[in-house]
Amino acid sequence: MSVTPRRWLFELALGARMSVAGGGAGWVRLSLIAAGVGLGVAVLLGAATVPAALGASNARIDTRVIETSHDLPAADDTLLTGHVTTTYEGTSISGELLRPEGSHPPLPPGVSRLPGPGQMVASPALARMLAEPGSGLLRERWDAEVVGVIGAEGLSGPAELFFYLGTDKLSPPGAGRIDEFGTSGAHEAVPMAVLLILAGMVVLLIPVLVFMAGAVRFGDRTRNRRLAALRLAGSDIAMTRRIAAGETLIGALLGLLVGGLLWAGGILLAHRYGTGPLSFYPADLRPVPLLAAAIVVAVPVAAVLVTLTAMRRVVAEPLGVTRMSTPTRRRFWWRLLPSALGIVLLWPLFEGGSSGVEFQIAGGMALLLIGVALLLPWLVEAVVDRLRGGSPAWELAVRRLQLDSGTAVRAVSGIAVSVAGVLAMQGLVTGIESQVTEPSTTAAVRYDAEIFPETTLPTGVWARALAATPGVREVTEGRHLSVALDPGDPVAMEQLRNTAAGLDPQAYVWTTNNDAARNALAGLRDTLLAGTTALLLLIGASMIINIAEQLRERRRALAVLAAFGTPHRTLRASILYQVTVPVALGMLLAITVGTGLAAMLQLAVSAPLRVDWLGIGTTSGIGVLVVLGTTAAGLPLLRSLTSPGNLRTE
Numbered sequence: 001m002s003v004t005p006r007r008w009l010f011e012l013a014l015g016a017r018m019s020v021a022g023g024g025a026g027w028v029r030l031s032l033i034a035a036g037v038g039l040g041v042a043v044l045l046g047a048a049t050v051p052a053a054l055g056a057s058n059a060r061i062d063t064r065v066i067e068t069s070h071d072l073p074a075a076d077d078t079l080l081t082g083h084v085t086t087t088y089e090g091t092s093i094s095g096e097l098l099r100p101e102g103s104h105p106p107l108p109p110g111v112s113r114l115p116g117p118g119q120m121v122a123s124p125a126l127a128r129m130l131a132e133p134g135s136g137l138l139r140e141r142w143d144a145e146v147v148g149v150i151g152a153e154g155l156s157g158p159a160e161l162f163f164y165l166g167t168d169k170l171s172p173p174g175a176g177r178i179d180e181f182g183t184s185g186a187h188e189a190v191p192m193a194v195l196l197i198l199a200g201m202v203v204l205l206i207p208v209l210v211f212m213a214g215a216v217r218f219g220d221r222t223r224n225r226r227l228a229a230l231r232l233a234g235s236d237i238a239m240t241r242r243i244a245a246g247e248t249l250i251g252a253l254l255g256l257l258v259g260g261l262l263w264a265g266g267i268l269l270a271h272r273y274g275t276g277p278l279s280f281y282p283a284d285l286r287p288v289p290l291l292a293a294a295i296v297v298a299v300p301v302a303a304v305l306v307t308l309t310a311m312r313r314v315v316a317e318p319l320g321v322t323r324m325s326t327p328t329r330r331r332f333w334w335r336l337l338p339s340a341l342g343i344v345l346l347w348p349l350f351e352g353g354s355s356g357v358e359f360q361i362a363g364g365m366a367l368l369l370i371g372v373a374l375l376l377p378w379l380v381e382a383v384v385d386r387l388r389g390g391s392p393a394w395e396l397a398v399r400r401l402q403l404d405s406g407t408a409v410r411a412v413s414g415i416a417v418s419v420a421g422v423l424a425m426q427g428l429v430t431g432i433e434s435q436v437t438e439p440s441t442t443a444a445v446r447y448d449a450e451i452f453p454e455t456t457l458p459t460g461v462w463a464r465a466l467a468a469t470p471g472v473r474e475v476t477e478g479r480h481l482s483v484a485l486d487p488g489d490p491v492a493m494e495q496l497r498n499t500a501a502g503l504d505p506q507a508y509v510w511t512t513n514n515d516a517a518r519n520a521l522a523g524l525r526d527t528l529l530a531g532t533t534a535l536l537l538l539i540g541a542s543m544i545i546n547i548a549e550q551l552r553e554r555r556r557a558l559a560v561l562a563a564f565g566t567p568h569r570t571l572r573a574s575i576l577y578q579v580t581v582p583v584a585l586g587m588l589l590a591i592t593v594g595t596g597l598a599a600m601l602q603l604a605v606s607a608p609l610r611v612d613w614l615g616i617g618t619t620s621g622i623g624v625l626v627v628l629g630t631t632a633a634g635l636p637l638l639r640s641l642t643s644p645g646n647l648r649t650e
Contacts, residue, residue: 011239015246033251033303034258040212041259041299046266047201048291054197056284057156063109064154065183066096068176076102079114080175082454082506084165086497088138093126095163097505099170106180108164110154115166120144122163123155137494141501152281158271159279165505174454174506195604198362199428200528203421206369207532211414211539212299213306245304252303256296330381335374339593342367349603361604365424365597372420372593373413379589380405380582393570396561397577407550408582414539415623416586420594422532426615427598429525431607448485449496454506462503469499529619536623540630547575547634555641562642571642572635579631587620 066081082097098105098114105114115121120142122130127146130139144165155162267285274280287295345364348357384401401408453462459477466475466483471492474484485492493511500507551558558571595616599609 011242012246012249015243015248016250018243018247030251030254033248034254037212037252037255037299037303038258038262040208041256041295042262042266043205043208044295044299045259045263045287045292047205048287048295049263049267049285050197050201051291052286052288053280053284057280060109060153061156063182066176066178066181067183068178072177072179074101074177075179077104077106078102078177078179079105080170080172080177082170082175084163084505085508086141086501087509087511088129088135088141088494088497091161093161093163095165097165097167097170097175099167099175101177106178108150108154108181110151111164112148115144115147115164117166117168118144119147119166120163121148121150122146123150123160125159126161126163129161137491137498141498142505143502157274157279157284158281159275167505174456195361195601196428196432198359199365199425199601202362202365202369203418203425203528204532206366207414207418207421210370210373210417212302241308244307248303248307249300252300255303256299259299330378332378335371335378338367338374339371342371346600349600361601365421365601368593368597369417369421372417372589376413376416376582376586376589377406377409379585380409383585384581391570391573392566393573394577396570396574397581400574400578401581405582408578409586412579412582412586412627415536415583415627416590418532418536418539419587419619419623420590420597422528422619423591423594423612423616424597424601425528426525426612426619427595427610428601428605429528430598430610430612430615431602431605434607434610448511449483449493450510451483451500452508452510453504454508455504457503465499465503466496470495472496532619533622536626540626543627543630544634547631548637551575551634551637551641558638558642559644563644568639568642571638575635575638576628576631579627583624583627587624590623591616591620 066083068081072078078101080097080099080101084095084097086093096108098108100114107114111121127149129135130146142165150162150164152158267282270278270280270285271282342364345360345367348360380401384398384405387398389395390398451462451466463475463477466472471485471489472483472495476482483496485496489495497509500509561571562568595611598612602609
C-alpha cells in the first residue's frame with residue numbers, strides 16, 4: 001500500500017508526540033537533542049557569518065587603502081601620506097600622517113575635513129581611549145587635538161584604533177603622494193590571519209558536527225522500546241521508522257530554534273566585546289543567505305538520516321527489540337580514506353608553500369579530524385579483541401566492550417576530535433608566537449627595543465634624545481639605535497615610544513617581548529581553550545545521561561552478578577574500565593593526529609617545529625577528567641540497579 005503525504009505527516013506528528021510522551025525521560029532526551037543540535041547550528045551559523053563579516057570589513061578597508069605613485073606630480077589635489085604604527089599597553093594602534101599639497105586634497109572615507117598640523121581625526125574607540133584619565137602618556141605621543149571622529153564607512157569595525165594626523169613635516173621621499181583614497185582591487189587578507197581564522201573554525205566546527213551526530217541518538221534504546229509497543233499495536237517496520245524519524249525531527253527543529261537564539265546571543269557579544277580587527281558592526285554579522293538556507297534544510301535531513309542509519313541493525317518486533325546478532329568487523333580501509341585525502345590536501349606544506357592555499361589547508365584539517373572520529377571505533381575494536389586475562393572487573397569490562405563498543409566510543413569520539421583539533425591549533429599559535437616574538441638581531445637579545453627611523457635625522461640626535469628619556473639605561477648607535485630600559489620603571493617603554501614619535505612619527509619601535517602580538521595570541525589560545533572546555537562539558541553532561549541509560553538497560557545482568565556475590569566495587573571498577581579503555585585509545589589517537597597536524601601547520605607559517613608539551617598535557621588532561629568525572633557521577637545509580645527486585649523478568 002502506498003504511503004500518502006497525509007499519512008507521512010500523521011506518522012511524523014505521532015513521532016513528535018511520542019518524543020515527549022515518555023514523561024521526564026522523554027523531555028530529557030528531547031532537551032539533549034535540542035541542545036546538541038542547537039550548539040551545532042549556532043557554530044554552523046557562525047561559520048556562515050564569517051565570510052560576510054570579513055567581506056564587509058575588508059570592503060571598508062579597501063576604500064581607505066593608500067596606493068602611492070612615484071610618478072604622480074604635486075598638484076592642487078594631491079596629498080602626502082605616511083603610515084604610523086604604534087603600541088600602547090599591549091594594544092596596537094595605527095594611522096596615517098596627512099599633509100595636503102593644495103586646496104582640494106582627497107578626503108579619507110568617514111572624514112568630513114582634513115586635520116591641520118597638530119590636529120587628529122580618530123576612530124570613536126581611539127577617541128575614548130585618549131579621553132581616559134589614565135591615558136596621559138598616549139596623549140603625549142602625538143600631542144594633537146582630536147577635532148573629529150572617523151565615520152563607520154572608514155573603519156574596519158567599531159573597536160578599531162585608527163587615526164589621521166595632520167602634519168607639516170612630511171616630504172618626499174619619506175612620504176607617499178596620492179590623489180585619491182581606495183583601491184579597485186580586492187583587499188588581500190594576511191595569509192597567516194586567514195589561516196588562523198579558518199583553523200579556529202575547523203577546530204570548533206568538526207567536534208560539534210561529531211557531537212550532533214551522537215546527540216540525535218540520545219535515548220535511542222528507550223525509543224526502540226516504544227517502537228516495539230507500536231509494532232504490537234499493528235504498525236509495520238516502515239511505519240515505525242517514519243515515527244522514529246518524526247521523534248528525531250522535532251528535536252532537530254527545536255535545535256534549529258535553540259541554535260538561532262545562541263547565534264543571536266553570540267552576535268550581540270561579538271558586537272559588544274569584539275576588539276581590534278575582530279570587531280564588527282551589527283549589519284556585518286549576517287550569515288550568507290545561501291549557507292543559512294542550506295543549514296536550515298541540511299540539519300533536520302542529516303538528523304533523520306543518522307536515525308535511520310542507526311536503526312539498520314535494530315529490529316523492533318511486537319515482543320521487544322532485538323539487534324542483528326551476526327558480528328561484523330569494522331572495515332579499516334574506508335575509514336582511512338578521509339585521513340589520506342586530508343594529507344593529500346596538506347601536501348603543499350611539505351613542499352614549503354602555504355600562500356594561497358589556506359582554504360585547502362582548512363579542508364585537509366577537517367578531513368584529518370573527521371578521520372579521528374572514524375578511526376577510533378576500529379581502533380577500540382581491534383585492541384579489545386586482543387585483550388585477555390586480568391582481574392574480574394577488567395574481564396567484565398573487556399567482555400562488554402567486545403560485545404558492544406560503539407556506545408562507549410560515540411561519546412569519546414567527540415572528545416578525541418576536540419583534543420586533536422585544539423592541539424593542532426595550539427601548535428599553530430605557538431609557531432606564530434615564535435615568529436612575532438623572535439628577535440630580529442642578536443643585539444635585541446641584550447636590549448629591550450630597537451628603533452627603525454623613517455627620516456634621515458643624524459644618529460647623534462636620536463642617541464641624545466633617547467638617552468635623555470626617563471627609564472632608558474643604555475643606547476647603542478647604528479643603522480637603528482637598540483635601547484635597554486630600566487626594568488623597575490613600568491612606563492619606560494611608553495616613554496620611549498613617545499620620544500621616538502616626537503622625533504619621527506613614522507619610526508617603528510620593535511620590542512623583544514612584542515606585547516601586542518603576544519597578548520592577541522594568548523587571548524586566541526584562551527578563547528579556543530574556553531570554547532573547547534565548554535564543548536567537552538556539554539559532551540560530559542550527555543555522557544551522564546548515556547551512562548545512566550546503559551546501566552538501566554543492563555540492570556538485570558548487573559542484578560544477577562550482584563546476586564552471585566560480585567562485590568559492588570568490582571562492578572564499579574568494570575564500568576570505569578569500560579570508559580577508560582576507549583578514552584586512553586582516543587587520547588593516544590588524538591595526540592598523534594593533533595601533534596602531527598600542529599607540525600604541518602607550523603610548516604605553513606615557516607615556524608620552527610616545536611612540541612607544546614604543556615598544552616598537550618592540559619588539553620588531554622581536561623578531556624580525560626571530563627570523561628572519568630561524568631562516569632563517576634553516574635556510578636551512585638549502580639546500587640539501586642543491583643537490588644534483587646531487578647531480577648524479575650517478563
